[in-house]
Amino acid sequence: xxxxxIAVDWGTSRFRAFLLDAGGxxxxxxxxxxxxxxxxxxxxxxxxxxxxxxxxxxxxQAPVLMAGMVGARNGWAEAAYASCPASPKSLAGSxxxxxERVSIVPGVIARDESGADVMRGEETLIxxxxxxxxxxxxxxxxxxxxxxxxxxxTDFATFMTGETYALFHQxxxxxRLATEPExxxxxxxxxxxxxxxxxxxxxxxxxxxxxxxxxxxxEKVGPYLSGLLIGAEIEGAxxxxxxxxxxxxxxxxVLAKRYVSALRxxxxxxEIISPERAFxxxxxxxxxxxxxxxxx
Amino acid sequence: xxxxxIAVDWGTSRFRAFLLDAGGxxxxxxxxxxxxxxxxxxxxxxxxxxxxxxxxxxxxQAPVLMAGMVGARNGWAEAAYASCPASPKSLAGSxxxxxERVSIVPGVIARDESGADVMRGEETLIxxxxxxxxxxxxxxxxxxxxxxxxxxxTDFATFMTGETYALFHQxxxxxRLATEPExxxxxxxxxxxxxxxxxxxxxxxxxxxxxxxxxxxxEKVGPYLSGLLIGAEIEGAxxxxxxxxxxxxxxxxVLAKRYVSALRxxxxxxEIISPERAFxxxxxxxxxxxxxxxxx
Numbered sequence: 001x002x003x004x005x006i007a008v009d010w011g012t013s014r015f016r017a018f019l020l021d022a023g024g025x026x027x028x029x030x031x032x033x034x035x036x037x038x039x040x041x042x043x044x045x046x047x048x049x050x051x052x053x054x055x056x057x058x059x060x061q062a063p064v065l066m067a068g069m070v071g072a073r074n075g076w077a078e079a080a081y082a083s084c085p086a087s088p089k090s091l092a093g094s095x096x097x098x099x100e101r102v103s104i105v106p107g108v109i110a111r112d113e114s115g116a117d118v119m120r121g122e123e124t125l126i127x128x129x130x131x132x133x134x135x136x137x138x139x140x141x142x143x144x145x146x147x148x149x150x151x152x153x154t155d156f157a158t159f160m161t162g163e164t165y166a167l168f169h170q171x172x173x174x175x176r177l178a179t180e181p182e183x184x185x186x187x188x189x190x191x192x193x194x195x196x197x198x199x200x201x202x203x204x205x206x207x208x209x210x211x212x213x214x215x216x217x218x219e220k221v222g223p224y225l226s227g228l229l230i231g232a233e234i235e236g237a238x239x240x241x242x243x244x245x246x247x248x249x250x251x252x253x254v255l256a257k258r259y260v261s262a263l264r265x266x267x268x269x270x271e272i273i274s275p276e277r278a279f280x281x282x283x284x285x286x287x288x289x290x291x292x293x294x295x296x
Numbered sequence: 297x298x299x300x301x302i303a304v305d306w307g308t309s310r311f312r313a314f315l316l317d318a319g320g321x322x323x324x325x326x327x328x329x330x331x332x333x334x335x336x337x338x339x340x341x342x343x344x345x346x347x348x349x350x351x352x353x354x355x356x357q358a359p360v361l362m363a364g365m366v367g368a369r370n371g372w373a374e375a376a377y378a379s380c381p382a383s384p385k386s387l388a389g390s391x392x393x394x395x396e397r398v399s400i401v402p403g404v405i406a407r408d409e410s411g412a413d414v415m416r417g418e419e420t421l422i423x424x425x426x427x428x429x430x431x432x433x434x435x436x437x438x439x440x441x442x443x444x445x446x447x448x449x450t451d452f453a454t455f456m457t458g459e460t461y462a463l464f465h466q467x468x469x470x471x472r473l474a475t476e477p478e479x480x481x482x483x484x485x486x487x488x489x490x491x492x493x494x495x496x497x498x499x500x501x502x503x504x505x506x507x508x509x510x511x512x513x514x515e516k517v518g519p520y521l522s523g524l525l526i527g528a529e530i531e532g533a534x535x536x537x538x539x540x541x542x543x544x545x546x547x548x549x550v551l552a553k554r555y556v557s558a559l560r561x562x563x564x565x566x567e568i569i570s571p572e573r574a575f576x577x578x579x580x581x582x583x584x585x586x587x588x589x590x591x592x
Binding site for chain 1: 453511
């Protein structure tokens with residue numbers, strides 16, 4: 001990086017921005033509730049100005065780079081998905097300029113014979129892991145697993161793990177069975193159940209039948225559900241990509257702990273990086289690639 | 297059967313009863329909203345009296361046989377689960393008498409090394425199919441697949457297919473993408489997706505990414521979800537039981553059509569019987585076994 005940079009992580013439900021010096025150090029930061037979904041059409045420039053206007057005035061040379069759902073169809077402007085293989089360099093070359101100094105990093109699309117998969121924002125975090133070859137896992141509402149080769153994303157798949165957990169924990173038959181405080185040993189039971197061939201729809205119901213049969217206490221139901229879904233996600237990812245890779249986990253807190261615990265049961269190598277660190281390093285890598293491109 | 301019979305199908309959300317003559321012919325029927333979940337503790341006898349009191353007075357010799365959730369812990373009285381293998385004869389021998397003339401058919405439990413599965417009511421329908429050897433599938437909110445050998449249920453598994461469909465169709469991210477009128481060709485796409493190794497959590501998200509990538513119209517999202525979940529259920533059932541059996545489907549209407557369409561893609565033999573027919577024949581078989589048991 002050759003100048004200061006304003007790095008914006010603008011997702012569906014949150015707006016987060018960082019003022020970085022030329023060395024990538026965080027000078028200032030802001031986090032606001034102005035998620036993309038709360039901004040009316042045509043209102044994006046004003047929200048950016050309100051949150052980052054002071055920085056933009058104080059550092060008039062600093063470009064503003066944004067990643068995330070801000071580049072979706074109903075965001076500031078639609079940044080067309082970049083194809084795999086996707087690298088910091090290829091994304092730097094296809095950024096969408098929405099004002100003289102504000103650009104959006106495009107999302108990435110992976111196509112295969114049966115359909116397609118898409119991401120917006122996660123590509124930046126994946127680059128921030130600096131993985132050259134391996135699997136990167138970003139757990140969450142819609143977990144992403146990416147295969148990285150020679151520093152480029154060559155394929156990825158999304159799993160509705162977090163959303164499915166919330167649906168079942170809040171709205172399903174299991175919601176009434178789950179009691180607290182949770183007994184975390186249920187997590188391992190769920191992981192084990194995920195490896196069974198009868199499949200997820202059956203193993204979800206098992207939470208109920210085990211309780212009715214006296215095989216499982218209500219305290220285990222929530223952790224069982226969590227272990228079952230995380231296990232099913234890992235099973236799917238390893239079926240697609242193989243399990244002979246180091247897995248780099250972009251996560252922190254409880255989620256990181258649960259995925260580490262689950263991945264350990266598969267005996268794979270594990271690296272961990274925090275989402276914020278990955279975002280900052282990823283956006284810096286894209287900015288650096290961009291500066292190289294436009295260097296005289 | 298040697299006398300009239302009052303056959304009661306008392307589930308969580310509905311009360312249905314039939315007055316049968318000695319030959320099993322339906323003389324009268326009633327259906328009411330008095331599902332087990334709406335009846336206060338101690339109130340079951342009164343609800344039965346209100347719905348069937350006229351029959352019970354007119355046919356004082358007719359026993360009242362009930363099946364379904366009425367035998368659950370929070371039902372009229374808890375009928376302990378019968379173990380597999382379960383036959384009309386073994387269930388007739390372990391019925392729970394709640395009054396001199398009223399008995400509850402117990403549910404069935406299948407235990408394996410990893411847990412247990414339970415049913416209440418479906419066992420009666422399975423006997424009503426008169427399958428001697430094969431697989432019986434009862435699609436619904438909680439679909440059941442039973443393996444029947446020599447006329448006895450030797451194992452079964454429950455799949456949360458219908459409940460999962462409702463959760464995702466009403467509450468998930470996919471709810472906003474699904475448009476009407478539905479394009480039923482999406483069902484086949486979903487079936488195909490269920491056969492993919494990346495798994496259900498990924499293939500659920502595919503409904504979204506295919507729409508975003510322009511590969512699928514919103515009209516296909518609902519049928520895709522239906523095909524995907526039914527396909528995942530069948531995949532799980534066939535992994536557990538093999539696909540070299542005739543499948544007897546206890547279903548009617550749209551659900552029967554969808555399962556027939558899905559099962560055809562696996563090339564298995566299919567028989568269909570309506571749930572009402574299966575219930576009546578099943579309860580008659582249990583009653584007949586009971587009468588043989590108590591015959592002098």
